[in-house]
Amino acid sequence: MITVSHLEKDFKKVKKGDGLSGSFKALFKPEYETFEAVKDLSFEIPEGEIFGFIGANGAGKSTTIKMLTGILTPTSGFIEINGKNPQKDRQSYVKDIGVVFGQRTQLWWDLPLEDTYKVLKEIYEVPEEDFVKRMNFLNDVLDLNEFIKDPVRTLSLGQRMRADIAASLLHNPKVLFLDEPTIGLDVDVKDRIRNAIKKINQEEKTTIILTTHDLNDIEQLCSRIFMIDKGKEIFDGSAEELKEKFGNIHEITFKINQLEDLEKLRYEEDFSDVLLEQEDKNIKVRFDASKNSASEILQYTLNNVSVSDVSIKEADIEDIIRRFYRKELKDD
Ligand SMILES: Nc1ncnc2c1ncn2[C@@H]1O[C@H](COP(=O)(O)OP(=O)(O)OP(=O)(O)O)[C@@H](O)[C@H]1O
Known part of the structure:
Protein backbone atom coordinates (compact mmCIF):
# COMPACT_ATOMS: atom_id res chain seq x y z
CA MET A 1 0.00 0.00 0.00
CA ILE A 2 1.29 3.43 -0.94
CA THR A 3 0.12 6.52 0.91
CA VAL A 4 0.99 10.00 -0.25
CA SER A 5 -0.41 12.92 1.68
CA HIS A 6 -0.14 16.65 0.98
CA LEU A 7 3.12 16.15 -0.91
CA GLU A 8 4.88 19.32 -2.05
CA LYS A 9 8.16 20.17 -3.73
CA ASP A 10 9.49 23.68 -4.22
CA PHE A 11 12.56 24.52 -6.28
CA LYS A 12 14.52 27.72 -6.08
CA LYS A 13 14.87 29.25 -9.51
CA VAL A 14 16.94 32.22 -10.61
CA LYS A 15 14.67 35.15 -11.47
CA LYS A 16 15.22 36.15 -15.06
CA GLY A 17 15.39 39.87 -15.78
CA ASP A 18 14.33 41.52 -19.04
CA GLY A 19 16.77 41.91 -21.93
CA LEU A 20 20.52 41.59 -21.99
CA SER A 21 21.14 43.66 -18.86
CA GLY A 22 18.59 41.51 -17.00
CA SER A 23 20.42 38.35 -18.08
CA PHE A 24 23.76 39.80 -16.91
CA LYS A 25 22.25 40.77 -13.59
CA ALA A 26 20.82 37.26 -13.16
CA LEU A 27 24.28 35.86 -13.90
CA PHE A 28 26.30 38.02 -11.49
CA LYS A 29 23.79 38.99 -8.83
CA PRO A 30 21.13 36.33 -8.99
CA GLU A 31 17.79 36.84 -7.31
CA TYR A 32 15.81 33.72 -6.50
CA GLU A 33 12.15 32.89 -6.62
CA THR A 34 10.33 29.82 -5.38
CA PHE A 35 8.82 27.52 -7.98
CA GLU A 36 6.20 25.05 -6.78
CA ALA A 37 6.74 21.94 -8.94
CA VAL A 38 4.43 19.68 -6.90
CA LYS A 39 1.46 21.11 -5.01
CA ASP A 40 -0.50 19.30 -2.34
CA LEU A 41 -0.70 15.85 -3.94
CA SER A 42 -2.53 13.15 -2.00
CA PHE A 43 -3.38 9.61 -3.12
CA GLU A 44 -3.41 6.01 -1.97
CA ILE A 45 -2.42 3.09 -4.17
CA PRO A 46 -3.56 -0.37 -3.03
CA GLU A 47 -1.32 -3.38 -3.53
CA GLY A 48 -1.40 -4.82 -7.04
CA GLU A 49 -2.76 -1.74 -8.82
CA ILE A 50 -1.35 -0.43 -12.11
CA PHE A 51 -1.45 3.29 -11.44
CA GLY A 52 -1.14 5.48 -14.54
CA PHE A 53 0.55 8.68 -13.50
CA ILE A 54 0.14 11.08 -16.37
CA GLY A 55 0.45 14.74 -17.27
CA ALA A 56 1.90 17.03 -19.92
CA ASN A 57 5.62 17.84 -20.14
CA GLY A 58 6.71 19.73 -17.05
CA ALA A 59 3.59 18.79 -15.05
CA GLY A 60 5.65 17.46 -12.15
CA LYS A 61 5.62 13.70 -12.78
CA SER A 62 9.39 13.10 -12.56
CA THR A 63 9.66 15.28 -9.48
CA THR A 64 6.93 13.23 -7.77
CA ILE A 65 8.49 9.92 -8.82
CA LYS A 66 11.88 11.09 -7.58
CA MET A 67 10.33 11.81 -4.17
CA LEU A 68 8.56 8.43 -4.14
CA THR A 69 11.77 6.59 -5.00
CA GLY A 70 13.74 8.53 -2.38
CA ILE A 71 16.00 10.47 -4.77
CA LEU A 72 14.50 13.87 -3.84
CA THR A 73 13.37 15.05 -0.42
CA PRO A 74 9.90 16.62 -0.32
CA THR A 75 9.53 20.22 0.84
CA SER A 76 6.57 19.02 2.89
CA GLY A 77 4.08 16.18 3.05
CA PHE A 78 4.10 12.50 3.87
CA ILE A 79 5.04 9.37 1.90
CA GLU A 80 4.73 5.81 3.15
CA ILE A 81 5.32 2.81 0.92
CA ASN A 82 4.66 -0.59 2.50
CA GLY A 83 5.29 0.90 5.92
CA LYS A 84 8.54 2.61 4.93
CA ASN A 85 9.56 6.17 4.29
CA PRO A 86 11.63 6.45 1.09
CA GLN A 87 13.98 9.07 2.56
CA LYS A 88 14.39 7.89 6.16
CA ASP A 89 14.43 4.13 5.47
CA ARG A 90 16.44 4.47 2.29
CA GLN A 91 18.68 1.42 2.69
CA SER A 92 15.94 -1.10 3.32
CA TYR A 93 13.46 0.71 1.08
CA VAL A 94 15.49 0.24 -2.12
CA LYS A 95 15.05 -3.51 -1.75
CA ASP A 96 11.28 -3.06 -1.91
CA ILE A 97 11.23 -1.17 -5.19
CA GLY A 98 12.31 -1.59 -8.79
CA VAL A 99 12.86 1.39 -11.06
CA VAL A 100 13.04 1.59 -14.85
CA PHE A 101 13.61 4.90 -16.60
CA GLY A 102 12.82 4.33 -20.28
CA GLN A 103 15.56 6.55 -21.62
CA ARG A 104 18.36 5.32 -19.37
CA THR A 105 19.65 1.86 -18.60
CA GLN A 106 20.93 0.33 -15.40
CA LEU A 107 22.71 -2.42 -17.33
CA TRP A 108 26.46 -2.64 -17.86
CA TRP A 109 27.08 -1.73 -21.46
CA ASP A 110 29.95 -4.10 -22.23
CA LEU A 111 28.96 -7.09 -20.14
CA PRO A 112 26.91 -9.98 -21.47
CA LEU A 113 23.42 -9.50 -20.08
CA GLU A 114 23.55 -12.59 -17.88
CA ASP A 115 26.66 -11.25 -16.13
CA THR A 116 24.82 -8.03 -15.31
CA TYR A 117 22.16 -10.10 -13.59
CA LYS A 118 24.82 -11.95 -11.60
CA VAL A 119 26.23 -8.62 -10.41
CA LEU A 120 22.75 -7.39 -9.45
CA LYS A 121 22.14 -10.66 -7.59
CA GLU A 122 25.15 -9.84 -5.40
CA ILE A 123 24.16 -6.19 -4.94
CA TYR A 124 20.65 -7.10 -3.83
CA GLU A 125 21.88 -10.16 -1.90
CA VAL A 126 19.43 -12.50 -3.65
CA PRO A 127 19.99 -16.11 -2.46
CA GLU A 128 21.04 -18.54 -5.22
CA GLU A 129 17.84 -20.59 -5.06
CA ASP A 130 15.60 -17.50 -5.34
CA PHE A 131 17.78 -16.14 -8.14
CA VAL A 132 17.34 -19.29 -10.25
CA LYS A 133 13.57 -19.27 -9.70
CA ARG A 134 13.35 -15.59 -10.46
CA MET A 135 15.42 -15.83 -13.65
CA ASN A 136 13.15 -18.65 -14.84
CA PHE A 137 10.07 -16.53 -14.25
CA LEU A 138 11.60 -13.45 -15.92
CA ASN A 139 12.83 -15.54 -18.87
CA ASP A 140 9.35 -16.89 -19.27
CA VAL A 141 7.63 -13.49 -19.19
CA LEU A 142 10.22 -11.44 -21.06
CA ASP A 143 11.89 -14.03 -23.36
CA LEU A 144 15.38 -13.09 -22.27
CA ASN A 145 16.99 -16.30 -23.50
CA GLU A 146 17.03 -14.97 -27.06
CA PHE A 147 19.78 -12.51 -26.14
CA ILE A 148 20.95 -13.22 -22.59
CA LYS A 149 24.50 -14.10 -23.71
CA ASP A 150 24.91 -10.93 -25.80
CA PRO A 151 26.66 -7.79 -24.57
CA VAL A 152 24.12 -5.12 -23.64
CA ARG A 153 25.44 -2.66 -26.23
CA THR A 154 24.39 -5.02 -29.04
CA LEU A 155 20.76 -5.29 -27.91
CA SER A 156 17.93 -3.59 -29.79
CA LEU A 157 15.93 -0.94 -27.95
CA GLY A 158 13.06 -3.36 -27.31
CA GLN A 159 15.40 -6.10 -26.07
CA ARG A 160 17.13 -3.59 -23.82
CA MET A 161 13.81 -2.51 -22.33
CA ARG A 162 12.92 -6.15 -21.61
CA ALA A 163 16.37 -6.64 -20.11
CA ASP A 164 15.99 -3.50 -17.98
CA ILE A 165 12.57 -4.53 -16.69
CA ALA A 166 14.02 -7.92 -15.72
CA ALA A 167 16.94 -6.22 -13.95
CA SER A 168 14.57 -4.06 -11.93
CA LEU A 169 12.56 -7.12 -10.86
CA LEU A 170 15.40 -9.47 -10.01
CA HIS A 171 15.07 -8.88 -6.28
CA ASN A 172 11.29 -9.38 -6.45
CA PRO A 173 10.26 -5.87 -5.37
CA LYS A 174 6.70 -5.19 -4.28
CA VAL A 175 6.55 -1.92 -6.18
CA LEU A 176 7.78 -1.18 -9.70
CA PHE A 177 8.24 2.34 -11.06
CA LEU A 178 8.10 2.31 -14.85
CA ASP A 179 8.85 5.52 -16.69
CA GLU A 180 7.92 5.49 -20.41
CA PRO A 181 8.51 1.73 -20.91
CA THR A 182 7.38 1.71 -24.54
CA ILE A 183 8.94 4.94 -25.78
CA GLY A 184 10.54 4.69 -29.22
CA LEU A 185 9.51 1.06 -29.78
CA ASP A 186 7.71 -0.53 -32.75
CA VAL A 187 4.05 -1.43 -32.33
CA ASP A 188 4.77 -5.19 -32.02
CA VAL A 189 7.49 -4.63 -29.46
CA LYS A 190 5.24 -2.28 -27.49
CA ASP A 191 2.61 -5.00 -27.31
CA ARG A 192 5.15 -7.52 -26.15
CA ILE A 193 6.30 -5.23 -23.34
CA ARG A 194 2.70 -4.43 -22.35
CA ASN A 195 1.84 -8.14 -22.17
CA ALA A 196 4.88 -8.74 -19.98
CA ILE A 197 3.89 -5.88 -17.66
CA LYS A 198 0.35 -7.29 -17.37
CA LYS A 199 1.68 -10.77 -16.59
CA ILE A 200 4.08 -9.51 -13.94
CA ASN A 201 1.29 -7.53 -12.32
CA GLN A 202 -1.15 -10.45 -12.42
CA GLU A 203 1.19 -13.23 -11.38
CA GLU A 204 3.24 -11.43 -8.77
CA LYS A 205 0.71 -8.79 -7.60
CA THR A 206 3.45 -6.21 -8.16
CA THR A 207 2.13 -2.67 -7.72
CA ILE A 208 3.13 -0.67 -10.79
CA ILE A 209 3.43 3.09 -11.06
CA LEU A 210 3.53 3.86 -14.73
CA THR A 211 4.40 7.21 -16.26
CA THR A 212 3.71 7.40 -19.93
CA HIS A 213 2.68 9.65 -22.76
CA ASP A 214 1.52 6.64 -24.73
CA LEU A 215 -2.25 6.49 -24.61
CA ASN A 216 -2.37 2.85 -25.60
CA ASP A 217 -0.25 2.06 -22.53
CA ILE A 218 -2.83 3.92 -20.47
CA GLU A 219 -5.86 2.23 -22.00
CA GLN A 220 -4.39 -1.26 -22.07
CA LEU A 221 -2.59 -1.31 -18.75
CA CYS A 222 -3.89 1.14 -16.18
CA SER A 223 -6.70 0.25 -13.83
CA ARG A 224 -6.55 3.81 -12.60
CA ILE A 225 -5.40 7.11 -14.04
CA PHE A 226 -4.06 9.95 -11.94
CA MET A 227 -3.49 13.07 -13.97
CA ILE A 228 -1.61 16.15 -12.82
CA ASP A 229 -1.07 19.56 -14.34
CA LYS A 230 1.23 22.28 -13.00
CA GLY A 231 1.97 20.05 -10.01
CA LYS A 232 -1.69 19.64 -9.03
CA GLU A 233 -4.14 16.78 -9.30
CA ILE A 234 -6.68 17.31 -12.04
CA PHE A 235 -8.15 13.83 -12.34
CA ASP A 236 -8.22 10.54 -10.44
CA GLY A 237 -10.32 7.68 -11.81
CA SER A 238 -10.72 5.10 -14.56
CA ALA A 239 -10.32 5.62 -18.31
CA GLU A 240 -14.13 5.53 -18.66
CA GLU A 241 -14.56 8.18 -15.97
CA LEU A 242 -11.97 10.33 -17.68
CA LYS A 243 -14.02 10.22 -20.85
CA GLU A 244 -17.16 11.03 -18.91
CA LYS A 245 -15.64 13.95 -17.12
CA PHE A 246 -13.90 15.51 -20.06
CA GLY A 247 -16.57 14.98 -22.63
CA ASN A 248 -17.65 12.50 -25.17
N1 LIG B 1 16.03 20.61 -10.04
C1 LIG B 1 15.13 21.49 -10.47
N2 LIG B 1 15.30 22.82 -10.27
C2 LIG B 1 14.38 23.71 -10.68
N3 LIG B 1 13.25 23.37 -11.34
C3 LIG B 1 13.03 22.07 -11.59
C4 LIG B 1 13.96 21.06 -11.18
N4 LIG B 1 13.46 19.85 -11.56
C5 LIG B 1 12.28 20.10 -12.19
N5 LIG B 1 12.03 21.43 -12.20
C6 LIG B 1 10.84 22.09 -12.78
O1 LIG B 1 9.69 21.50 -12.20
C7 LIG B 1 8.66 21.34 -13.17
C8 LIG B 1 8.22 19.90 -13.19
O2 LIG B 1 9.25 19.12 -13.80
P1 LIG B 1 9.16 17.53 -13.95
O3 LIG B 1 10.45 17.07 -14.55
O4 LIG B 1 8.74 16.92 -12.66
O5 LIG B 1 7.98 17.39 -15.01
P2 LIG B 1 7.46 16.10 -15.79
O6 LIG B 1 5.98 16.08 -15.60
O7 LIG B 1 8.21 14.90 -15.39
O8 LIG B 1 7.79 16.44 -17.30
P3 LIG B 1 8.29 15.49 -18.52
O9 LIG B 1 7.09 14.73 -18.99
O10 LIG B 1 8.75 16.48 -19.53
O11 LIG B 1 9.39 14.62 -18.00
C9 LIG B 1 9.23 21.86 -14.48
O12 LIG B 1 8.77 23.18 -14.68
C10 LIG B 1 10.72 21.82 -14.27
O13 LIG B 1 11.35 22.86 -15.01
Whole structure:
Protein backbone atom coordinates (compact mmCIF):
# COMPACT_ATOMS: atom_id res chain seq x y z
CA MET A 1 0.00 0.00 0.00
CA ILE A 2 1.29 3.43 -0.94
CA THR A 3 0.12 6.52 0.91
CA VAL A 4 0.99 10.00 -0.25
CA SER A 5 -0.41 12.92 1.68
CA HIS A 6 -0.14 16.65 0.98
CA LEU A 7 3.12 16.15 -0.91
CA GLU A 8 4.88 19.32 -2.05
CA LYS A 9 8.16 20.17 -3.73
CA ASP A 10 9.49 23.68 -4.22
CA PHE A 11 12.56 24.52 -6.28
CA LYS A 12 14.52 27.72 -6.08
CA LYS A 13 14.87 29.25 -9.51
CA VAL A 14 16.94 32.22 -10.61
CA LYS A 15 14.67 35.15 -11.47
CA LYS A 16 15.22 36.15 -15.06
CA GLY A 17 15.39 39.87 -15.78
CA ASP A 18 14.33 41.52 -19.04
CA GLY A 19 16.77 41.91 -21.93
CA LEU A 20 20.52 41.59 -21.99
CA SER A 21 21.14 43.66 -18.86
CA GLY A 22 18.59 41.51 -17.00
CA SER A 23 20.42 38.35 -18.08
CA PHE A 24 23.76 39.80 -16.91
CA LYS A 25 22.25 40.77 -13.59
CA ALA A 26 20.82 37.26 -13.16
CA LEU A 27 24.28 35.86 -13.90
CA PHE A 28 26.30 38.02 -11.49
CA LYS A 29 23.79 38.99 -8.83
CA PRO A 30 21.13 36.33 -8.99
CA GLU A 31 17.79 36.84 -7.31
CA TYR A 32 15.81 33.72 -6.50
CA GLU A 33 12.15 32.89 -6.62
CA THR A 34 10.33 29.82 -5.38
CA PHE A 35 8.82 27.52 -7.98
CA GLU A 36 6.20 25.05 -6.78
CA ALA A 37 6.74 21.94 -8.94
CA VAL A 38 4.43 19.68 -6.90
CA LYS A 39 1.46 21.11 -5.01
CA ASP A 40 -0.50 19.30 -2.34
CA LEU A 41 -0.70 15.85 -3.94
CA SER A 42 -2.53 13.15 -2.00
CA PHE A 43 -3.38 9.61 -3.12
CA GLU A 44 -3.41 6.01 -1.97
CA ILE A 45 -2.42 3.09 -4.17
CA PRO A 46 -3.56 -0.37 -3.03
CA GLU A 47 -1.32 -3.38 -3.53
CA GLY A 48 -1.40 -4.82 -7.04
CA GLU A 49 -2.76 -1.74 -8.82
CA ILE A 50 -1.35 -0.43 -12.11
CA PHE A 51 -1.45 3.29 -11.44
CA GLY A 52 -1.14 5.48 -14.54
CA PHE A 53 0.55 8.68 -13.50
CA ILE A 54 0.14 11.08 -16.37
CA GLY A 55 0.45 14.74 -17.27
CA ALA A 56 1.90 17.03 -19.92
CA ASN A 57 5.62 17.84 -20.14
CA GLY A 58 6.71 19.73 -17.05
CA ALA A 59 3.59 18.79 -15.05
CA GLY A 60 5.65 17.46 -12.15
CA LYS A 61 5.62 13.70 -12.78
CA SER A 62 9.39 13.10 -12.56
CA THR A 63 9.66 15.28 -9.48
CA THR A 64 6.93 13.23 -7.77
CA ILE A 65 8.49 9.92 -8.82
CA LYS A 66 11.88 11.09 -7.58
CA MET A 67 10.33 11.81 -4.17
CA LEU A 68 8.56 8.43 -4.14
CA THR A 69 11.77 6.59 -5.00
CA GLY A 70 13.74 8.53 -2.38
CA ILE A 71 16.00 10.47 -4.77
CA LEU A 72 14.50 13.87 -3.84
CA THR A 73 13.37 15.05 -0.42
CA PRO A 74 9.90 16.62 -0.32
CA THR A 75 9.53 20.22 0.84
CA SER A 76 6.57 19.02 2.89
CA GLY A 77 4.08 16.18 3.05
CA PHE A 78 4.10 12.50 3.87
CA ILE A 79 5.04 9.37 1.90
CA GLU A 80 4.73 5.81 3.15
CA ILE A 81 5.32 2.81 0.92
CA ASN A 82 4.66 -0.59 2.50
CA GLY A 83 5.29 0.90 5.92
CA LYS A 84 8.54 2.61 4.93
CA ASN A 85 9.56 6.17 4.29
CA PRO A 86 11.63 6.45 1.09
CA GLN A 87 13.98 9.07 2.56
CA LYS A 88 14.39 7.89 6.16
CA ASP A 89 14.43 4.13 5.47
CA ARG A 90 16.44 4.47 2.29
CA GLN A 91 18.68 1.42 2.69
CA SER A 92 15.94 -1.10 3.32
CA TYR A 93 13.46 0.71 1.08
CA VAL A 94 15.49 0.24 -2.12
CA LYS A 95 15.05 -3.51 -1.75
CA ASP A 96 11.28 -3.06 -1.91
CA ILE A 97 11.23 -1.17 -5.19
CA GLY A 98 12.31 -1.59 -8.79
CA VAL A 99 12.86 1.39 -11.06
CA VAL A 100 13.04 1.59 -14.85
CA PHE A 101 13.61 4.90 -16.60
CA GLY A 102 12.82 4.33 -20.28
CA GLN A 103 15.56 6.55 -21.62
CA ARG A 104 18.36 5.32 -19.37
CA THR A 105 19.65 1.86 -18.60
CA GLN A 106 20.93 0.33 -15.40
CA LEU A 107 22.71 -2.42 -17.33
CA TRP A 108 26.46 -2.64 -17.86
CA TRP A 109 27.08 -1.73 -21.46
CA ASP A 110 29.95 -4.10 -22.23
CA LEU A 111 28.96 -7.09 -20.14
CA PRO A 112 26.91 -9.98 -21.47
CA LEU A 113 23.42 -9.50 -20.08
CA GLU A 114 23.55 -12.59 -17.88
CA ASP A 115 26.66 -11.25 -16.13
CA THR A 116 24.82 -8.03 -15.31
CA TYR A 117 22.16 -10.10 -13.59
CA LYS A 118 24.82 -11.95 -11.60
CA VAL A 119 26.23 -8.62 -10.41
CA LEU A 120 22.75 -7.39 -9.45
CA LYS A 121 22.14 -10.66 -7.59
CA GLU A 122 25.15 -9.84 -5.40
CA ILE A 123 24.16 -6.19 -4.94
CA TYR A 124 20.65 -7.10 -3.83
CA GLU A 125 21.88 -10.16 -1.90
CA VAL A 126 19.43 -12.50 -3.65
CA PRO A 127 19.99 -16.11 -2.46
CA GLU A 128 21.04 -18.54 -5.22
CA GLU A 129 17.84 -20.59 -5.06
CA ASP A 130 15.60 -17.50 -5.34
CA PHE A 131 17.78 -16.14 -8.14
CA VAL A 132 17.34 -19.29 -10.25
CA LYS A 133 13.57 -19.27 -9.70
CA ARG A 134 13.35 -15.59 -10.46
CA MET A 135 15.42 -15.83 -13.65
CA ASN A 136 13.15 -18.65 -14.84
CA PHE A 137 10.07 -16.53 -14.25
CA LEU A 138 11.60 -13.45 -15.92
CA ASN A 139 12.83 -15.54 -18.87
CA ASP A 140 9.35 -16.89 -19.27
CA VAL A 141 7.63 -13.49 -19.19
CA LEU A 142 10.22 -11.44 -21.06
CA ASP A 143 11.89 -14.03 -23.36
CA LEU A 144 15.38 -13.09 -22.27
CA ASN A 145 16.99 -16.30 -23.50
CA GLU A 146 17.03 -14.97 -27.06
CA PHE A 147 19.78 -12.51 -26.14
CA ILE A 148 20.95 -13.22 -22.59
CA LYS A 149 24.50 -14.10 -23.71
CA ASP A 150 24.91 -10.93 -25.80
CA PRO A 151 26.66 -7.79 -24.57
CA VAL A 152 24.12 -5.12 -23.64
CA ARG A 153 25.44 -2.66 -26.23
CA THR A 154 24.39 -5.02 -29.04
CA LEU A 155 20.76 -5.29 -27.91
CA SER A 156 17.93 -3.59 -29.79
CA LEU A 157 15.93 -0.94 -27.95
CA GLY A 158 13.06 -3.36 -27.31
CA GLN A 159 15.40 -6.10 -26.07
CA ARG A 160 17.13 -3.59 -23.82
CA MET A 161 13.81 -2.51 -22.33
CA ARG A 162 12.92 -6.15 -21.61
CA ALA A 163 16.37 -6.64 -20.11
CA ASP A 164 15.99 -3.50 -17.98
CA ILE A 165 12.57 -4.53 -16.69
CA ALA A 166 14.02 -7.92 -15.72
CA ALA A 167 16.94 -6.22 -13.95
CA SER A 168 14.57 -4.06 -11.93
CA LEU A 169 12.56 -7.12 -10.86
CA LEU A 170 15.40 -9.47 -10.01
CA HIS A 171 15.07 -8.88 -6.28
CA ASN A 172 11.29 -9.38 -6.45
CA PRO A 173 10.26 -5.87 -5.37
CA LYS A 174 6.70 -5.19 -4.28
CA VAL A 175 6.55 -1.92 -6.18
CA LEU A 176 7.78 -1.18 -9.70
CA PHE A 177 8.24 2.34 -11.06
CA LEU A 178 8.10 2.31 -14.85
CA ASP A 179 8.85 5.52 -16.69
CA GLU A 180 7.92 5.49 -20.41
CA PRO A 181 8.51 1.73 -20.91
CA THR A 182 7.38 1.71 -24.54
CA ILE A 183 8.94 4.94 -25.78
CA GLY A 184 10.54 4.69 -29.22
CA LEU A 185 9.51 1.06 -29.78
CA ASP A 186 7.71 -0.53 -32.75
CA VAL A 187 4.05 -1.43 -32.33
CA ASP A 188 4.77 -5.19 -32.02
CA VAL A 189 7.49 -4.63 -29.46
CA LYS A 190 5.24 -2.28 -27.49
CA ASP A 191 2.61 -5.00 -27.31
CA ARG A 192 5.15 -7.52 -26.15
CA ILE A 193 6.30 -5.23 -23.34
CA ARG A 194 2.70 -4.43 -22.35
CA ASN A 195 1.84 -8.14 -22.17
CA ALA A 196 4.88 -8.74 -19.98
CA ILE A 197 3.89 -5.88 -17.66
CA LYS A 198 0.35 -7.29 -17.37
CA LYS A 199 1.68 -10.77 -16.59
CA ILE A 200 4.08 -9.51 -13.94
CA ASN A 201 1.29 -7.53 -12.32
CA GLN A 202 -1.15 -10.45 -12.42
CA GLU A 203 1.19 -13.23 -11.38
CA GLU A 204 3.24 -11.43 -8.77
CA LYS A 205 0.71 -8.79 -7.60
CA THR A 206 3.45 -6.21 -8.16
CA THR A 207 2.13 -2.67 -7.72
CA ILE A 208 3.13 -0.67 -10.79
CA ILE A 209 3.43 3.09 -11.06
CA LEU A 210 3.53 3.86 -14.73
CA THR A 211 4.40 7.21 -16.26
CA THR A 212 3.71 7.40 -19.93
CA HIS A 213 2.68 9.65 -22.76
CA ASP A 214 1.52 6.64 -24.73
CA LEU A 215 -2.25 6.49 -24.61
CA ASN A 216 -2.37 2.85 -25.60
CA ASP A 217 -0.25 2.06 -22.53
CA ILE A 218 -2.83 3.92 -20.47
CA GLU A 219 -5.86 2.23 -22.00
CA GLN A 220 -4.39 -1.26 -22.07
CA LEU A 221 -2.59 -1.31 -18.75
CA CYS A 222 -3.89 1.14 -16.18
CA SER A 223 -6.70 0.25 -13.83
CA ARG A 224 -6.55 3.81 -12.60
CA ILE A 225 -5.40 7.11 -14.04
CA PHE A 226 -4.06 9.95 -11.94
CA MET A 227 -3.49 13.07 -13.97
CA ILE A 228 -1.61 16.15 -12.82
CA ASP A 229 -1.07 19.56 -14.34
CA LYS A 230 1.23 22.28 -13.00
CA GLY A 231 1.97 20.05 -10.01
CA LYS A 232 -1.69 19.64 -9.03
CA GLU A 233 -4.14 16.78 -9.30
CA ILE A 234 -6.68 17.31 -12.04
CA PHE A 235 -8.15 13.83 -12.34
CA ASP A 236 -8.22 10.54 -10.44
CA GLY A 237 -10.32 7.68 -11.81
CA SER A 238 -10.72 5.10 -14.56
CA ALA A 239 -10.32 5.62 -18.31
CA GLU A 240 -14.13 5.53 -18.66
CA GLU A 241 -14.56 8.18 -15.97
CA LEU A 242 -11.97 10.33 -17.68
CA LYS A 243 -14.02 10.22 -20.85
CA GLU A 244 -17.16 11.03 -18.91
CA LYS A 245 -15.64 13.95 -17.12
CA PHE A 246 -13.90 15.51 -20.06
CA GLY A 247 -16.57 14.98 -22.63
CA ASN A 248 -17.65 12.50 -25.17
CA ILE A 249 -15.41 13.51 -28.03
CA HIS A 250 -16.26 12.31 -31.51
CA GLU A 251 -14.42 12.81 -34.72
CA ILE A 252 -15.67 12.99 -38.32
CA THR A 253 -13.21 13.18 -41.20
CA PHE A 254 -14.38 14.54 -44.54
CA LYS A 255 -12.50 14.51 -47.79
CA ILE A 256 -13.65 17.60 -49.62
CA ASN A 257 -13.46 17.93 -53.39
CA GLN A 258 -12.41 21.56 -53.53
CA LEU A 259 -10.07 23.26 -51.15
CA GLU A 260 -11.73 26.64 -51.76
CA ASP A 261 -14.89 25.25 -50.14
CA LEU A 262 -13.17 25.23 -46.78
CA GLU A 263 -14.18 28.81 -45.96
CA LYS A 264 -17.85 27.84 -46.27
CA LEU A 265 -17.49 25.70 -43.16
CA ARG A 266 -18.27 27.90 -40.18
CA TYR A 267 -19.04 25.38 -37.48
CA GLU A 268 -18.60 27.96 -34.75
CA GLU A 269 -21.75 29.77 -35.91
CA ASP A 270 -24.07 26.80 -35.32
CA PHE A 271 -22.23 24.48 -32.95
CA SER A 272 -20.24 24.74 -29.75
CA ASP A 273 -16.88 23.15 -28.90
CA VAL A 274 -16.01 22.11 -32.42
CA LEU A 275 -12.39 21.85 -33.48
CA LEU A 276 -11.33 21.80 -37.09
CA GLU A 277 -8.07 20.40 -38.39
CA GLN A 278 -7.13 20.46 -42.02
CA GLU A 279 -4.54 18.54 -43.93
CA ASP A 280 -4.82 19.16 -47.64
CA LYS A 281 -8.37 18.08 -48.63
CA ASN A 282 -8.92 16.08 -45.44
CA ILE A 283 -10.92 17.94 -42.83
CA LYS A 284 -11.06 16.52 -39.33
CA VAL A 285 -13.94 17.80 -37.22
CA ARG A 286 -13.75 17.02 -33.48
CA PHE A 287 -16.69 17.79 -31.26
CA ASP A 288 -18.25 17.01 -27.94
CA ALA A 289 -21.15 14.67 -28.70
CA SER A 290 -22.89 15.64 -25.48
CA LYS A 291 -23.24 19.19 -26.86
CA ASN A 292 -23.64 18.55 -30.60
CA SER A 293 -25.39 15.98 -32.68
CA ALA A 294 -23.19 14.04 -35.09
CA SER A 295 -25.95 13.84 -37.67
CA GLU A 296 -26.41 17.64 -37.60
CA ILE A 297 -22.68 18.20 -38.12
CA LEU A 298 -22.75 15.70 -40.95
CA GLN A 299 -25.80 17.34 -42.50
CA TYR A 300 -24.35 20.83 -42.14
CA THR A 301 -21.11 19.80 -43.83
CA LEU A 302 -22.76 17.97 -46.70
CA ASN A 303 -25.10 20.92 -47.29
CA ASN A 304 -22.21 23.36 -47.57
CA VAL A 305 -19.42 21.55 -49.38
CA SER A 306 -18.94 18.78 -51.89
CA VAL A 307 -17.51 15.70 -50.15
CA SER A 308 -15.96 12.58 -51.64
CA ASP A 309 -15.47 10.55 -48.46
CA VAL A 310 -16.57 10.51 -44.83
CA SER A 311 -15.43 8.50 -41.81
CA ILE A 312 -16.75 8.69 -38.27
CA LYS A 313 -14.79 7.68 -35.19
CA GLU A 314 -15.65 7.70 -31.52
CA ALA A 315 -12.77 9.45 -29.87
CA ASP A 316 -10.53 7.66 -27.42
CA ILE A 317 -8.55 8.83 -24.45
CA GLU A 318 -5.96 10.14 -26.85
CA ASP A 319 -8.29 12.88 -28.04
CA ILE A 320 -9.27 13.79 -24.52
CA ILE A 321 -5.71 14.10 -23.33
CA ARG A 322 -4.65 15.85 -26.51
CA ARG A 323 -7.36 18.40 -25.86
CA PHE A 324 -6.31 18.68 -22.27
CA TYR A 325 -2.68 19.16 -23.20
CA ARG A 326 -3.66 21.92 -25.56
CA LYS A 327 -5.39 23.58 -22.61
CA GLU A 328 -8.72 23.45 -24.40
CA LEU A 329 -10.37 21.94 -21.39
CA LYS A 330 -10.67 23.77 -18.16
CA ASP A 331 -10.40 22.17 -14.74
CA ASP A 332 -13.74 22.46 -13.03
N1 LIG B 1 16.03 20.61 -10.04
C1 LIG B 1 15.13 21.49 -10.47
N2 LIG B 1 15.30 22.82 -10.27
C2 LIG B 1 14.38 23.71 -10.68
N3 LIG B 1 13.25 23.37 -11.34
C3 LIG B 1 13.03 22.07 -11.59
C4 LIG B 1 13.96 21.06 -11.18
N4 LIG B 1 13.46 19.85 -11.56
C5 LIG B 1 12.28 20.10 -12.19
N5 LIG B 1 12.03 21.43 -12.20
C6 LIG B 1 10.84 22.09 -12.78
O1 LIG B 1 9.69 21.50 -12.20
C7 LIG B 1 8.66 21.34 -13.17
C8 LIG B 1 8.22 19.90 -13.19
O2 LIG B 1 9.25 19.12 -13.80
P1 LIG B 1 9.16 17.53 -13.95
O3 LIG B 1 10.45 17.07 -14.55
O4 LIG B 1 8.74 16.92 -12.66
O5 LIG B 1 7.98 17.39 -15.01
P2 LIG B 1 7.46 16.10 -15.79
O6 LIG B 1 5.98 16.08 -15.60
O7 LIG B 1 8.21 14.90 -15.39
O8 LIG B 1 7.79 16.44 -17.30
P3 LIG B 1 8.29 15.49 -18.52
O9 LIG B 1 7.09 14.73 -18.99
O10 LIG B 1 8.75 16.48 -19.53
O11 LIG B 1 9.39 14.62 -18.00
C9 LIG B 1 9.23 21.86 -14.48
O12 LIG B 1 8.77 23.18 -14.68
C10 LIG B 1 10.72 21.82 -14.27
O13 LIG B 1 11.35 22.86 -15.01
